[in-house]
Amino acid sequence: MYIYNGHHAERAIKDINKTSREMKDLQYEFKMIRKDWMFMTKQSEVVKAVEPFGIKEINEPPMTLEDTINKTKKASD
Numbered sequence: 647m648y649i650y651n652g653h654h655a656e657r658a659i660k661d662i663n664k665t666s667r668e669m670k671d672l673q674y675e676f677k678m679i680r681k682d683w684m685f686m687t688k689q690s691e692v693v694k695a696v697e698p699f700g701i702k703e704i705n706e707p708p709m710t711l712e713d714t715i716n717k718t719k720k721a722s723d
Contacts (some may be wrong), residue, residue, distance in 0.1 A: 689703075
């Protein structure tokens with residue numbers, strides 16, 4: 647029983663160490679992917695990525711459209 651317990655403990659320690667290494671590798675991979683994603687989603691990078699498709703950044707503010715027909719109807723009511 648004593649020998650089995652020693653082997654079982656060693657196997658458990660090896661499994662824990664292996665899992666810890668895998669977790670550290672996955673954490674590193676996650677951080678690298680997140681860093682790349684954050685870089686790619688910057689406005690300047692998105693503009694560069696869509697430029698070959700003929701899509702350009704709009705530098706003018708959007709126009710405001712007003713419904714003048716409904717305004718005149720409400721004013722007369």
